[in-house]
Amino acid sequence: MEKIPYKIYLSENEIPKQWYNVRADMKNKPAPLLNPGTLKPMTLEELSGVFCTELAKQELDDTTPYIDIPEEIRDFYKMYRPSPLVRAYCLEKELGTPAKIYYKFEGNNTSGSHKLNSAIAQAYYAKKQGLKGVTTETGAGQWGTALSMACAYLGLDCKVFMVKCSYEQKPFRREVMRTYGADVTPSPSATTEVGRKILAEHPDTTGSLGCAISEAVEVAVKSDGYRYVLGSVLSQVLLHQSVIGLEAKTALDKYGVKPDVVIGCAGGGSNLGGLISPFIGEKLRGEADYEFIAVEPASCPSLTRGRYAYDFCDTGMVCPLAKMYTLGSSFIPSANHAGGLRYHGMSSVLSQLYDDGLITARSVEQTAVFEAAEKFARIEGILPAPESSHAIRVAIDEALKCKETGEEKTILFGLTGTGYFDMVAYQKFNDGEMSDYIPTDEDLKPGFEAMPKVNL
Amino acid sequence: MEKIPYKIYLSENEIPKQWYNVRADMKNKPAPLLNPGTLKPMTLEELSGVFCTELAKQELDDTTPYIDIPEEIRDFYKMYRPSPLVRAYCLEKELGTPAKIYYKFEGNNTSGSHKLNSAIAQAYYAKKQGLKGVTTETGAGQWGTALSMACAYLGLDCKVFMVKCSYEQKPFRREVMRTYGADVTPSPSATTEVGRKILAEHPDTTGSLGCAISEAVEVAVKSDGYRYVLGSVLSQVLLHQSVIGLEAKTALDKYGVKPDVVIGCAGGGSNLGGLISPFIGEKLRGEADYEFIAVEPASCPSLTRGRYAYDFCDTGMVCPLAKMYTLGSSFIPSANHAGGLRYHGMSSVLSQLYDDGLITARSVEQTAVFEAAEKFARIEGILPAPESSHAIRVAIDEALKCKETGEEKTILFGLTGTGYFDMVAYQKFNDGEMSDYIPTDEDLKPGFEAMPKVNL
Numbered sequence: 064m065e066k067i068p069y070k071i072y073l074s075e076n077e078i079p080k081q082w083y084n085v086r087a088d089m090k091n092k093p094a095p096l097l098n099p100g101t102l103k104p105m106t107l108e109e110l111s112g113v114f115c116t117e118l119a120k121q122e123l124d125d126t127t128p129y130i131d132i133p134e135e136i137r138d139f140y141k142m143y144r145p146s147p148l149v150r151a152y153c154l155e156k157e158l159g160t161p162a163k164i165y166y167k168f169e170g171n172n173t174s175g176s177h178k179l180n181s182a183i184a185q186a187y188y189a190k191k192q193g194l195k196g197v198t199t200e201t202g203a204g205q206w207g208t209a210l211s212m213a214c215a216y217l218g219l220d221c222k223v224f225m226v227k228c229s230y231e232q233k234p235f236r237r238e239v240m241r242t243y244g245a246d247v248t249p250s251p252s253a254t255t256e257v258g259r260k261i262l263a264e265h266p267d268t269t270g271s272l273g274c275a276i277s278e279a280v281e282v283a284v285k286s287d288g289y290r291y292v293l294g295s296v297l298s299q300v301l302l303h304q305s306v307i308g309l310e311a312k313t314a315l316d317k318y319g320v321k322p323d324v325v326i327g328c329a330g331g332g333s334n335l336g337g338l339i340s341p342f343i344g345e346k347l348r349g350e351a352d353y354e355f356i357a358v359e360p361a362s363c364p365s366l367t368r369g370r371y372a373y374d375f376c377d378t379g380m381v382c383p384l385a386k387m388y389t390l391g392s393s394f395i396p397s398a399n400h401a402g403g404l405r406y407h408g409m410s411s412v413l414s415q416l417y418d419d420g421l422i423t424a425r426s427v428e429q430t431a432v433f434e435a436a437e438k439f440a441r442i443e444g445i446l447p448a449p450e451s452s453h454a455i456r457v458a459i460d461e462a463l464k465c466k467e468t469g470e471e472k473t474i475l476f477g478l479t480g481t482g483y484f485d486m487v488a489y490q491k492f493n494d495g496e497m498s499d500y501i502p503t504d505e506d507l508k509p510g511f512e513a514m515p516k517v518n519l
Numbered sequence: 520m521e522k523i524p525y526k527i528y529l530s531e532n533e534i535p536k537q538w539y540n541v542r543a544d545m546k547n548k549p550a551p552l553l554n555p556g557t558l559k560p561m562t563l564e565e566l567s568g569v570f571c572t573e574l575a576k577q578e579l580d581d582t583t584p585y586i587d588i589p590e591e592i593r594d595f596y597k598m599y600r601p602s603p604l605v606r607a608y609c610l611e612k613e614l615g616t617p618a619k620i621y622y623k624f625e626g627n628n629t630s631g632s633h634k635l636n637s638a639i640a641q642a643y644y645a646k647k648q649g650l651k652g653v654t655t656e657t658g659a660g661q662w663g664t665a666l667s668m669a670c671a672y673l674g675l676d677c678k679v680f681m682v683k684c685s686y687e688q689k690p691f692r693r694e695v696m697r698t699y700g701a702d703v704t705p706s707p708s709a710t711t712e713v714g715r716k717i718l719a720e721h722p723d724t725t726g727s728l729g730c731a732i733s734e735a736v737e738v739a740v741k742s743d744g745y746r747y748v749l750g751s752v753l754s755q756v757l758l759h760q761s762v763i764g765l766e767a768k769t770a771l772d773k774y775g776v777k778p779d780v781v782i783g784c785a786g787g788g789s790n791l792g793g794l795i796s797p798f799i800g801e802k803l804r805g806e807a808d809y810e811f812i813a814v815e816p817a818s819c820p821s822l823t824r825g826r827y828a829y830d831f832c833d834t835g836m837v838c839p840l841a842k843m844y845t846l847g848s849s850f851i852p853s854a855n856h857a858g859g860l861r862y863h864g865m866s867s868v869l870s871q872l873y874d875d876g877l878i879t880a881r882s883v884e885q886t887a888v889f890e891a892a893e894k895f896a897r898i899e900g901i902l903p904a905p906e907s908s909h910a911i912r913v914a915i916d917e918a919l920k921c922k923e924t925g926e927e928k929t930i931l932f933g934l935t936g937t938g939y940f941d942m943v944a945y946q947k948f949n950d951g952e953m954s955d956y957i958p959t960d961e962d963l964k965p966g967f968e969a970m971p972k973v974n975l
Contacts, residue, residue: 068531070598142526142609143900173900173939241946444672445629483631
């Protein structure tokens with residue numbers, strides 16, 4: 064067997080021609096979105112008021128295993144894909160581990176993350192439907208940047224509600240979005256009804272994804288020719304993100320490599336869901352077995368400490384209800400939480416897989432995450448996003464376990480993006496001012512209590 | 520002929536195994552560095568007091584055409600090279616030009632630019648010589664980041680003097696360097712003799728590369744086990760940067776493509792010199808002809824308005840004298856100058872080639888540069904560094920000329936890096952607050968008058 068290079072680049076022709084829809088292979092399908100008024104499953108017509116029609120169809124489709132990627136989207140993918148699958152030779156050597164470590168690096172594009180994979184898809188369908196523009200929320204700013212880029216490319220208007228604390232911590236993210244022609248508003252804002260309501264109740268709030276979603280949905284529904292788009296959580300997003308896993312698997316297959324463990328950070332689940340998709344597909348079909356680890360922040364532990372229940376997707380409670388592992392839509396991570404991964408719930412697909420015992424989850428504290436990030440940056444030469452560094456932390460931990468046991472496990476993790484716009488957080492870490500905070504059971508109680516009483 | 524992909528990636532084995540030393544093929548060699556005291560050419564011994572011995576040798580070697588790249592450096596290159604050669608299909612379409620546009624993209628690494636190519640080489644030789652660390656200056660911050668990364672990888676100490684206005688405009692650059700373990704000081708500083716002298720004379724100065732070089736050299740010379748390293752201007756740097764051009768040529772050759780015009784931004788000349796090296800080699804040997812365009816800011820026009828003369832390389836006049844196109848070591852670009860490319864002089868190699876009429880030069884104003892940058896970002900999906908955008912501007916201008924004339928020219932330009940840490944400048948542009956300033960002949964006079972009187 065030929066020596067595996069540091070970076071495996073597929074050719075342009077090997078960019079997937081179809082997305083893989085994991086739901087088609089799930090025996091226990093993810094629970095449907097519910098209309099918050101009637102508590103009945105959302106129909107295509109209802110969903111189409113909020114989402115582009117084609118995306119609403121994808122959201123409801125849990126039977127078609129492969130969905131063609133339109134040529135125009137593939138052309139856009141060619142500008143930054145295939146993304147490299149990297150063999151972490153330097154990290155392995157530094158750790159002295161017999162484990163073989165690979166990472167799929169999605170940060171080699173200006174949005175700085177994997178989010179662009181779904182942004183271009185969603186913008187494309189909006190354009191095709193003849194819309195004027197789209198609205199969205201963004202937390203750490205990666206999704207907003209990705210959507211701005213996709214909209215600039217297609218000539219669509221783009222309105223972004225950015226969680227206020229991120230807006231303040233990351234002024235330059237806003238400028239990138241503006242350079243791509245987007246309109247960026249810190250959330251909660253006085254520009255929407257729901258924003259004004261939240262501000263009246265919590266004048267000092269630094270915002271949350273849940274608030275920003277409510278504002279973006281309100282603007283989409285009230286504006287002519289606009290729809291709302293979302294960067295994570297939804298099943299359609301996991302569908303688009305399957306390109307990550309499909310490319311990773313094609314690259315590994317070329318060298319006859321099969322991962323034992325697949326690790327991804329998990330906020331809403333877009334990266335993890337995309338990365339594991341072809342592998343979990345094989346597991347669901349009984350063709351192969353893998354261990355999957357979702358890594359989440361100890362300060363926002365939806366899988367490890369949340370409840371599996373129907374919940375509101377947003378703070379303003381204007382969205383459909385989703386069944387997911389959740390901390391409650393009123394949950395906001397403590398102010399010392401530095402990275403992304405701050406959504407209160409988790410993708411319905413991943414929640415169901417987790418509930419079925421097909422994937423595992425682990426929570427990590429942020430100082431340990433930044434230690435891993437800094438080590439990785441110095442050894443592998445890439446300054447990682449705090450989000451991605453959750454996966455790095457657990458990949459290193461697993462590799463160190465192998466050092467103890469002597470196991471030669473093959474570890475694959477998702478390096479979702481770069482941390483170039485997260486230097487305020489790195490500065491805190493460099494100055495020794497970063498702390499950990501694990502919410503107490505008391506802290507979690509209000510979120511659980513505020514959940515809707517529809518859990519049948 | 521197979522359709523040319525959006526991105527041509529060479530394989531790891533195609534990373535050059537030797538650097539190309541263009542001086543070996545120059546009939547008129549670049550003038551030697553002079554000892555500022557004796558006005559005689561610097562000897563290896565003299566140079567070795569400032570630079571690592573191996574690098575001093577490379578600096579003096581104008582006869583060896585190919586120099587082996589040590590295995591350890593090639594291993595580091597494998598972490599981020601080969602860099603992609605991109606066919607700008609989207610930009611061509613948007614411009615409606617018959618020209619074919621290619622760019623060699625050097626920004627896919629955490630330093631955000633091509634500077635890493637020389638940083639790892641210089642750090643490697645310092646390590647091999649058993650030094651404790653290196654000192655340097657940085658302007659826009661790309662070189663300092665690159666050197667910090669290389670030093671972190673090799674376990675070397677790294678002291679960076681950062682031009683004060685960049686230090687203030689780019690606080691996050693400093694944090695990246697700190698994350699890589701570097702010590703960063705705004706220049707001029709009170710930590711050096713030359714810094715204190717400059718501050719006494721110009722208490723309000725926002726600094727210049729010339730000042731920062733003087734400080735870094737002083738610290739290197741006065742500290743045990745340290746040497747000074749420099750990210751541009753020097754012939755050794757152009758040697759290391761030849762990997763850019765060598766890879767670009769290999770990629771183009773694969774598809775039988777020969778560029779008509781090669782365009783690069785030029786500050787000290789490291790990128791342009793590296794990009795054109797194998798092409799100008801062919802031109803020097805009479806094997807092929809190409810047009811070369813050096814693009815510089817109208818606010819710091821060393822080639823287009825400077826003098827070809829021996830000059831000080833630094834403000835403190837502690838460095839050897841170099842013969843180059845220069846605006847004088849006291850020249851500081853006007854405060855409204857937003858990007859890098861602010862050095863008063865130009866690589867001796869490029870200066871000689873320019874003086875011999877083998878390359879041409881053009882200056883552009885910064886609002887036109889940022890217009891090109893924004894257009895490029897929206898169409899090609901990469902937010903470019905202001906420096907790189909000088910080359911984009913002229914590439915677009917050349918492509919538009921082809922649209923008028925109907926010529927199907929092949930244009931190759933260097934996209935040296937990304938602008939993720941330049942959002943203060945983009946913000947100015949987005950807010951319509953960016954202006955142009957072309958120095959008057961009066962403005963240039965003091966720089967010329969302060970040049971040393973050694974021009975024989």
